[in-house]
Amino acid sequence: MVGVNAAIWSHPWDLVDEGPAQAASRLAALGIDEVNLATTMHSVQTLNPHNPERKTFFADASEYFQPDWNRYGEITPDVNETMGEDDWLAEIAAGFEGTPVDLNSWGATFHSSRQGQRHPDATLTSPFGDSLVFGLCPSNPDVQEFGIEMTGDLGDRDIFETVEMELADYQYGTGYGWHHQEFFHRLGRLAEFLFGLCFCEHCQDNARAAGVDVEHARRSARAGLTDRFEGRIAHDTDVGGWLMEHPEVFAYADARRETLTDLFGSFDDVLGDTDFGYYFKMGGLGDDRMGVEHSWKHGLDLAGMSQYMDEATVLAYHSDPTVVRDDVHTTRSLVDAPVRAGILAGDPIVHSRAQLREQVDAAVDAGADSLSFYGYGVIPERNLDWIGDVLATL
Numbered sequence: 001m002v003g004v005n006a007a008i009w010s011h012p013w014d015l016v017d018e019g020p021a022q023a024a025s026r027l028a029a030l031g032i033d034e035v036n037l038a039t040t041m042h043s044v045q046t047l048n049p050h051n052p053e054r055k056t057f058f059a060d061a062s063e064y065f066q067p068d069w070n071r072y073g074e075i076t077p078d079v080n081e082t083m084g085e086d087d088w089l090a091e092i093a094a095g096f097e098g099t100p101v102d103l104n105s106w107g108a109t110f111h112s113s114r115q116g117q118r119h120p121d122a123t124l125t126s127p128f129g130d131s132l133v134f135g136l137c138p139s140n141p142d143v144q145e146f147g148i149e150m151t152g153d154l155g156d157r158d159i160f161e162t163v164e165m166e167l168a169d170y171q172y173g174t175g176y177g178w179h180h181q182e183f184f185h186r187l188g189r190l191a192e193f194l195f196g197l198c199f200c201e202h203c204q205d206n207a208r209a210a211g212v213d214v215e216h217a218r219r220s221a222r223a224g225l226t227d228r229f230e231g232r233i234a235h236d237t238d239v240g241g242w243l244m245e246h247p248e249v250f251a252y253a254d255a256r257r258e259t260l261t262d263l264f265g266s267f268d269d270v271l272g273d274t275d276f277g278y279y280f281k282m283g284g285l286g287d288d289r290m291g292v293e294h295s296w297k298h299g300l301d302l303a304g305m306s307q308y309m310d311e312a313t314v315l316a317y318h319s320d321p322t323v324v325r326d327d328v329h330t331t332r333s334l335v336d337a338p339v340r341a342g343i344l345a346g347d348p349i350v351h352s353r354a355q356l357r358e359q360v361d362a363a364v365d366a367g368a369d370s371l372s373f374y375g376y377g378v379i380p381e382r383n384l385d386w387i388g389d390v391l392a393t394l
Contacts, residue, residue: 005370006391007034007340009106011046012064012088014377017053020095027376028100030384031391035096036164036372039064039089039154040077040107042134042176043114049380057082061112065089068153075122075136075146078114093159104162104277105154109147110136111167111175124171125200127221132196134175138168138299139202139259147263152270162311163271166279169260169298172196188235190242191228193297194221197253210255217252224249239297256299261308268308276308279342280331281315291323292331306336313372315342319349321362328366341368345387346379353386360390 008027015023015037027035040063048055062080066087069076096103116123116133122140124132136143147168154163173196174183187195199221204214224242227233233242243250268276280292280300292314295302306312312335316327324341331339341363343356350356363371373387 004364004368004394005033006031006387007036007104007370007372008032008376008387009036009038009372009374010376011038011041011057011378012092013054013057013082014048014051015092015095016088017051020092021099023376024096024099024101030388032101032373032387034102034104034161035376036104036106037089037092038107039105040109040112040150042108042111042167043179046378048377050384051377061114063150065154067150068156071149071153073145073149074142075115075119077150078112089157089159093157102161103159104164105160106164106166107150107154108166109150109168110138110143111171112136113175113178121200123200124196124198125203126173126195127197127199127218127225129199132173132175132198134178135167135171137198137200137203138170138263139198139200139206139256141202144263144266148266148270151267155271155274160274162275162277163267164277164279164311164313165267166281168263168267168278169300170196170198170256171298185229186235187228188237190233190237190239191225191235193239194224194249197221197249198256203256206259207252207255210251210258212251212255213248214252217248220246220249221252253297253299257296257301257304260299261301261304264305264308275310277311277313277340278305278309279313279315280335281317281342291327292334302334303336309335309337311340311370312337313340313342316359316363317342317344317349317374321358324359325362325366328363328368332367338369339367340370340372341366342372342374345373345375345383350383350386353389356383356386357390357393360394364394 043061044059046057063077064080067077113134120131122136122143124135124137173192207214314327314331316324318324328341343359
């Protein structure tokens with residue numbers, strides 16, 4: 001086994017509170033080569049075990065840099081209120097300059113409940129017409145412009161080796177959860193997929209242009225959801241089997257692939273010489289049953305995207321290291337780009353140095369080209385030591 005490139009995800013407040021130069025020195029000593037720095041994030045509360053200034057941080061969906069406002073159109077960035085008029089990105093970049101640790105941008109570009117509430121006409125829309133405020137729809141021209149300009153805004157700063165993105169796609173029907181979410185019904189994968197199948201005017205127009213009977217597709221999607229609500233179909237109904245019986249819904253979902261592939265091409269174009277990376281994780285945290293091969297449910301065409309990606313990160317957050325191995329292996333078989341394995345180095349996945357070593361060994365043995373660990377400020381000191389110990393033995 002040989003050494004591999006290793007990165008760690010970090011929120012900006014943890015680096016700023018510790019002091020960016022001090023944090024960079026500490027990370028280098030652990031064997032970390034890169035920091036995937038959150039530049040735009042969904043709403044979050046973090047627990048920060050070793051932060052010297054605060055042990056928790058609350059934030060609505062927001063950006064953690066001062067944008068070039070002249071770039072943006074109808075949808076504009078939301079600068080984090082705690083950061084205010086400061087520029088955490090500039091402060092961190094200055095502190096990391098001259099150190100052996102590089103910076104990557106990490107952003108959940110379209111997963112913003114704040115933007116969704118401000119721009120309900122730009123959100124994903126359920127088959128029943130509900131605005132799913134947690135996610136902006138990639139078919140919407142204003143959303144596309146926002147994503148392209150933010151990508152270019154970050155890339156033009158000459159700070160980052162790679163601009164890495166997640167959830168710049170059609171996401172999940174329940175949006176990875178909501179504060180005090182009240183769902184007293186088990187949707188299952190089919191209903192989750194159908195509820196998040198976007199029927200905004202732009203998705204409908206794209207599907208009609210592809211020859212899809214949109215109204216038939218919407219009626220079928222609504223009927224499928226109602227059947228699940230009323231218990232007429234089981235929660236574990238096979239998605240593929242159901243779609244074979246409802247080909248108009250499959251055709252509607254399939255029409256989204258070209259939209260996303262073209263959008264990813266625009267991201268790559270605006271970045272120029274800066275690398276472009278994307279994150280893949282199709283299940284919830286610790287879901288050992290649903291891998292990257294399900295990415296079509298988010299409208300992602302892996303073969304088409306490969307021409308634009310310089311790196312694919314599979315978020316292999318599984319307690320069973322054999323599933324980590326399978327995730328990496330499957331991603332390598334489906335994506336024509338270097339594959340980075342994302343490892344959650346804390347609860348509920350990893351509780352010991354030995355467990356972390358098993359995770360890393362599984363990823364590397366499956367052919368991972370590099371590793372990313374989650375995450376610097378949110379795991380305890382001892383877990384950081386485990387990362388250093390494991391990397392020292394690779």
